[in-house]
Amino acid sequence: MTGGLPFLDAVPFVDLGAQQAEIVDEVLPVWRAQLESAAFMGGPEVDAFEREFADYLGVRHVIGVSNGTDALELAYRAVGIGTGDEVIVPANTFIATAEAVSRIGAVPVFVDVDDDHLLLDPDAVAAAITPRTRAIVPVHLFGQTAPMEQIASIARAHDLVVIEDAAQAQGAASAAGRAGALSRVAATSFYPGKNLGAAGDAGAVMTDDAALAARVRTLGAHGSAVKYVHDVVGVNARLDAVQAVVLRAKLRRLDGWNAMRRAAAARYAAMLTGLDGVRLPAVRPGNDDVWHLFVVRVDDRDRVAAVLAAAGVGTGIHYPTPVPFTAAYASLGYRRGQFPVAEAAAGRILSLPMFPHLSEAQQEQVVGALAGALRRTTERIAS
Numbered sequence: 001m002t003g004g005l006p007f008l009d010a011v012p013f014v015d016l017g018a019q020q021a022e023i024v025d026e027v028l029p030v031w032r033a034q035l036e037s038a039a040f041m042g043g044p045e046v047d048a049f050e051r052e053f054a055d056y057l058g059v060r061h062v063i064g065v066s067n068g069t070d071a072l073e074l075a076y077r078a079v080g081i082g083t084g085d086e087v088i089v090p091a092n093t094f095i096a097t098a099e100a101v102s103r104i105g106a107v108p109v110f111v112d113v114d115d116d117h118l119l120l121d122p123d124a125v126a127a128a129i130t131p132r133t134r135a136i137v138p139v140h141l142f143g144q145t146a147p148m149e150q151i152a153s154i155a156r157a158h159d160l161v162v163i164e165d166a167a168q169a170q171g172a173a174s175a176a177g178r179a180g181a182l183s184r185v186a187a188t189s190f191y192p193g194k195n196l197g198a199a200g201d202a203g204a205v206m207t208d209d210a211a212l213a214a215r216v217r218t219l220g221a222h223g224s225a226v227k228y229v230h231d232v233v234g235v236n237a238r239l240d241a242v243q244a245v246v247l248r249a250k251l252r253r254l255d256g257w258n259a260m261r262r263a264a265a266a267r268y269a270a271m272l273t274g275l276d277g278v279r280l281p282a283v284r285p286g287n288d289d290v291w292h293l294f295v296v297r298v299d300d301r302d303r304v305a306a307v308l309a310a311a312g313v314g315t316g317i318h319y320p321t322p323v324p325f326t327a328a329y330a331s332l333g334y335r336r337g338q339f340p341v342a343e344a345a346a347g348r349i350l351s352l353p354m355f356p357h358l359s360e361a362q363q364e365q366v367v368g369a370l371a372g373a374l375r376r377t378t379e380r381i382a383s
């Protein structure tokens, strides 16, 4: 025997099993009724979810759609972004924020994030504005809201539209309101692993503007507000009725689950404080963070992640390559050094297990394994 560890269960990066168990009795009878009536497109569950999520966020209109990427594309198109327009997006985000810009013939212009929170940096935004800039897309990354007040004032000064990517922040809030209710139009994703997740792909567009909401709905239904009358070339991006059932059940529990994430984040902070070699995530003042991810920064990250994996602890990296340096965007010609914060962070960020039902015992196991991995980093550097 090497090592004296007692047998411990693996700690997965994400475990949604307990969430599904809480909703299964509520969902199955409605799914059965949907199957029996073949009511799959639109209908009362979709309408009810859209209304309930709008009330939850404090916006007038929610349009349920097929996924978060389509939600972004529809939001961009609905405000009139098109061929050749420039849209400012953060370098550290999931590629979908930029991908949806490219899909409508516009050009993503990547800017750096701030070192404390890895959120869109307002100074970098201001420096990237050109006569072709049409919009700014702050991403509420990892579960906390981007600095919307500063971004809004830059947008006002240059007559630009702000469009939130709220995919990682269902329930997050700043003093001004909830993520998804802080800009002219916002997009979110209900990918299963998000704080509010469906049983497959789903997403939504949010706005207070009735005309904009109608445009999103039309664009997402083959450019048609009236059946077989097609006003524009749209796409098919509707929310499935079966997903609305799951989303309604989970929305009722979202605040409770976010509170559990917050408690888990506080436990991590207490356990990790004083552990040399770990930089903890910071919460922006006034932010109500919903901890979609708990992202620490460590040296020699890939080796630390491998040691954790060997100890049965799942981790993630969000994201290993700044989007401008992915092969998909090589043609834009960005050079190393243009995003000092995002580039440095990409090599050090490590997302620890985080989900509502993560237990204190599981976290102790994570922190124990992390402490062991860091000790070995220190020893290697010393030897």
Ligand SMILES: *Cc1c(COP(=O)(O)O)cnc(C)c1O
Pocket: 067, 068, 069, 070, 093, 094, 096, 097, 139, 165, 167, 168, 188, 189, 190, 191, 201, 202, 203
């Ligand atoms: C998940 C995510 C998206 C895309 O959502 P999909 O539903 O997977 O298309 C967009 N932006 C961010 C920041 C995300 O995390």
